[in-house]
Amino acid sequence: MTVVMSMSWAGVSPEQYDMVRDTVGWDEVAPAGGEMHVAWFDGQGLHVVDVWESEEAFQTFLAQRLAPAIEKAGIEGAPDTDFNPLHRRFVAPGVTGAA
Numbered sequence: 001m002t003v004v005m006s007m008s009w010a011g012v013s014p015e016q017y018d019m020v021r022d023t024v025g026w027d028e029v030a031p032a033g034g035e036m037h038v039a040w041f042d043g044q045g046l047h048v049v050d051v052w053e054s055e056e057a058f059q060t061f062l063a064q065r066l067a068p069a070i071e072k073a074g075i076e077g078a079p080d081t082d083f084n085p086l087h088r089r090f091v092a093p094g095v096t097g098a099a
Contacts, residue, residue, distance in 0.1 A: 002035070002086040005050040005058055009079035012046035016073045023069035031065065033057025036089075046079075055083045 017039060021027070026034070033053040040047050052058045 001054060002089075003052050003055050003058075003083045004086050005048070005052055005055070005081065005083050007048040007050075007079045007081045008044065008046070009048075009075070009077070010045040011077065012075055014041055016075050017041075017046055019073040020066070020069045020075070023072055024065050026065075031057075031061040034061065051086060051089065058083075 024031075026037070034050065034057070035053060036049075036051040038049045050058070
């Protein structure tokens with residue numbers, strides 16, 4: 001079942017996020033089952049919304065690729081994470097790739 005994963009991680013900086021992204025290399029080798037990723041920062045830290053083909057696909061990515069990169073970046077604690085079934089998805093015509 002396709003799921004939406006929302007995550008908030010207090011205290012994570014843009015520099016740490018970029019270090020994780022570079023270590024994992026998801027722009028070059030997309031994670032199996034990952035369909036969409038959006039990230040932003042506010043005064044509290046990192047926020048992410050992903051779409052995954054299943055929660056299990058995310059958990060596999062976390063265990064195999066993401067967790068080691070998080071540790072390498074020195075990110076401590078744990079995020080608040082929530083998974084919910086995807087009801088509907090819309091992607092505007094012409095929208096592709098990373099920003």
